[in-house]
Amino acid sequence: METLKKLVPSDLNASKWVRMILGILVLALLVWRLVDVILIQRLYGPDTWARFAITGLIIGGMYALIAIGYTLVYGILLMINFAHGEVMMLGSFAGYFVFELLAFIPSPGPENPEQVLLNAFPVLSILVAFLVGMLVSALAGYFLEKIAYRPLRKAPRLVPLISAIGASIFLQNAAMLLFGPQRRTYLNPTLLDRGLGLEIPIAGNNVLVPYTGIFSFVLSILLMLGLYLLVQKTKLGRSMRAVAEDKGAAALMGINVDAVISRTFIISGILAGAAGVMWGVHNGLLNHYVGYIPGMKAFTAAVMGGIGNIPGAMLGGMTLGILESLGPAMLGIDFQLKDVIAFTILILVLIFRPSGLLGERLSEEKV
Amino acid sequence: MKTNQMLEVKDLHVYYGAIHALKGISFHLNEGEIVALIGTNGAGKSTTLNSVSGLLTPQPGQLFFGGKEITNTPPQDVVKMGIVQVPEGRKIFARMTVRENLEMGAYVFNDRDHIEADVQHAFEMFPRLRERQKQLGGTLSGGEQQMLAMARALMTRPRLLLMDEPSMGLAPILVEQVFEIIQEINSKGTTVLLVEQNAQMALSIADRAYVLETGKIVLEGTGQELLTNPQVKEAYLGG
Numbered sequence: 001m002e003t004l005k006k007l008v009p010s011d012l013n014a015s016k017w018v019r020m021i022l023g024i025l026v027l028a029l030l031v032w033r034l035v036d037v038i039l040i041q042r043l044y045g046p047d048t049w050a051r052f053a054i055t056g057l058i059i060g061g062m063y064a065l066i067a068i069g070y071t072l073v074y075g076i077l078l079m080i081n082f083a084h085g086e087v088m089m090l091g092s093f094a095g096y097f098v099f100e101l102l103a104f105i106p107s108p109g110p111e112n113p114e115q116v117l118l119n120a121f122p123v124l125s126i127l128v129a130f131l132v133g134m135l136v137s138a139l140a141g142y143f144l145e146k147i148a149y150r151p152l153r154k155a156p157r158l159v160p161l162i163s164a165i166g167a168s169i170f171l172q173n174a175a176m177l178l179f180g181p182q183r184r185t186y187l188n189p190t191l192l193d194r195g196l197g198l199e200i201p202i203a204g205n206n207v208l209v210p211y212t213g214i215f216s217f218v219l220s221i222l223l224m225l226g227l228y229l230l231v232q233k234t235k236l237g238r239s240m241r242a243v244a245e246d247k248g249a250a251a252l253m254g255i256n257v258d259a260v261i262s263r264t265f266i267i268s269g270i271l272a273g274a275a276g277v278m279w280g281v282h283n284g285l286l287n288h289y290v291g292y293i294p295g296m297k298a299f300t301a302a303v304m305g306g307i308g309n310i311p312g313a314m315l316g317g318m319t320l321g322i323l324e325s326l327g328p329a330m331l332g333i334d335f336q337l338k339d340v341i342a343f344t345i346l347i348l349v350l351i352f353r354p355s356g357l358l359g360e361r362l363s364e365e366k367v
Numbered sequence: 368m369k370t371n372q373m374l375e376v377k378d379l380h381v382y383y384g385a386i387h388a389l390k391g392i393s394f395h396l397n398e399g400e401i402v403a404l405i406g407t408n409g410a411g412k413s414t415t416l417n418s419v420s421g422l423l424t425p426q427p428g429q430l431f432f433g434g435k436e437i438t439n440t441p442p443q444d445v446v447k448m449g450i451v452q453v454p455e456g457r458k459i460f461a462r463m464t465v466r467e468n469l470e471m472g473a474y475v476f477n478d479r480d481h482i483e484a485d486v487q488h489a490f491e492m493f494p495r496l497r498e499r500q501k502q503l504g505g506t507l508s509g510g511e512q513q514m515l516a517m518a519r520a521l522m523t524r525p526r527l528l529l530m531d532e533p534s535m536g537l538a539p540i541l542v543e544q545v546f547e548i549i550q551e552i553n554s555k556g557t558t559v560l561l562v563e564q565n566a567q568m569a570l571s572i573a574d575r576a577y578v579l580e581t582g583k584i585v586l587e588g589t590g591q592e593l594l595t596n597p598q599v600k601e602a603y604l605g606g
């Protein structure tokens with residue numbers, strides 16, 4: 001014990017210096033790139049910047065919804081649910097098949113014999129696709145916890161983590177076997193055609209904001225608001241907070257801890273499922289791999305906001321969406337590198353502020 | 368005597384992995400009593416309470432509440448039956464307000480008006496909590512946290528109150544207050560099982576008491592008997 005106490009402070013000091021020098025280097029690089037691109041080269045006009053920012057907000061909303069799932073589960077079980085991206089993927093497939101099915105069935109109405117259900121009742125179709133997507137992801141989350149995590153509740157912390165990675169690989173491959181490896185195109189109702197949108201004039205140019213984006217953004221905000229109310233104002237939310245704080249004390253108050261954990265996975269699944277259908281509706285492409293990158297990004301967002309912290313996940317998701325959308329342009333690098341930006345941010349956050357933007361200094365204490 | 372037995376623990380064994388923490392203890396509480404369970408650190412007092420609360424599994428052993436077997440009942444159902452525990456170290460919810468903590472105590476109920484009446488009743492019993500109802504639990508002082516933990520437990524409308532070392536970490540004047548409140552709760556009809564290292568205080572308010580040593584009950588008697596017992600005096604009351 002004594003030697004430990006003596007060792008730790010000097011070690012901390014050393015890493016403090018390394019961090020500071022690294023920090024100054026990173027900052028200098030950033031400032032130089034920003035000045036170069038924005039003031040000297042002037043590559044993009046304000047309309048282009050606005051377009052990047054809007055895209056970032058839309059994708060950020062989806063990251064936020066997925067990130068909440070990571071944070072809720074971490075808050076309660078202190079584990080990273082690495083299969084959460086796959087939960088989203090399953091919801092995305094569910095929404096896809098609902099649209100395909102509705103596009104296959106002719107509308108019963110006499111006026112328009114050519115029309116299919118999908119376009120005869122677009123609003124209803126969208127509603128059904130989201131509800132089914134959310135339901136499928138909720139079930140996926142529920143069974144994931146029951147099968148892959150619950151039996152390992154008392155095992156060392158690394159064990160459920162490995163199980164999560166295994167579940168992620170299993171679900172990806174199961175989806176590939178079931179649905180095939182090909183890329184599919186999400187078939188939206190014409191009401192949410194991906195080519196249509198609002199034209200907003202900015203600096204003399206029109207910026208097209210797609211309806212799918214507006215719809216996704218509004219829906220993600222509404223879902224986050226709903227979640228906030230659920231957690232803060234309802235009995236279920238209070239029980240979730242109680243279990244997150246102290247499982248033993250919660251059980252002594254008559255809370256069924258296992259049931260609350262199940263419900264947490266169901267709620268995380270619902271939000272991920274909604275994000276999955278949004279992802280398909282807005283981006284258009286889908287295969288068994290679709291959840292992986294958004295899942296990793298949302299994990300980054302959750303860490304960035306302070307893992308375990310719900311507003312942090314929301315803020316982190318939005319921030320990450322905007323940063324990775326504006327980042328390549330700001331730094332004057334290739335747009336293909338936006339994924340690199342996200343994961344560079346993850347590394348920087350872990351080095352400089354492991355507790356995240358809104359995180360309390362709890363992480364070390366809890367670990 | 369069997370007729371008014373509230374809690375009966377029969378030959379209770381509990382293991383933590385290879386550690387044999389309780390080695391077959393038996394004791395009982397009669398309705399309306401305050402019974403103290405005293406013993407040094409590590410004797411198995413908290414293990415006993417957690418077994419009654421359903422957090423730990425007897426292996427083997429039997430528990431009866433009001434004549435009905437409750438062995439292996441999950442903790443949430445134990446609370447619904449009317450057994451509540453104020454755990455060691457209080458374990459209030461630090462990131463919830465005082466009022467939310469109280470409402471957590473009423474988790475098993477749904478009758479809003481009745482719950483609100485209980486909250487008001489708790490505020491009458493603990494006026495400090497009314498003043499601090501919007502404050503986060505974590506910002507309360509140790510004494511206030513103990514009051515909150517007791518008030519929260521009472522929100523479950525218990526018939527049997529299990530108290531784990533309520534005096535721990537409190538100044539003597541606060542300890543006295545806490546014990547007065549325990550007596551007050553008891554006088555209103557709640558049976559109390561009081562676990563303490565502070566044997567002097569516990570024995571002075573207990574109707575009966577048991578002494579636990581490394582997982583075994585080694586002595587039992589009325590509170591007065593044990594207070595004057597030479598063995599107890601030497602081991603627990605500082606000679």
Ligand SMILES: Nc1ncnc2c1ncn2[C@@H]1O[C@H](COP(=O)(O)OP(=O)(O)O)[C@@H](O)[C@H]1O
Nearest residue numbers: 383386388406407408409410411412413414415
């Ligand atoms: N979670 C646990 N894991 C392993 N051993 C435990 C655990 N809790 C208690 N023990 C052991 O069980 C014995 C009884 O502990 P406990 O019931 O907490 O005693 P008391 O409350 O009387 O201080 C002690 O030897 C303690 O070390």
Ligand SMILES: [Mg+2]
Nearest residue numbers: 412413414455
């Ligand atoms: Mg103890």
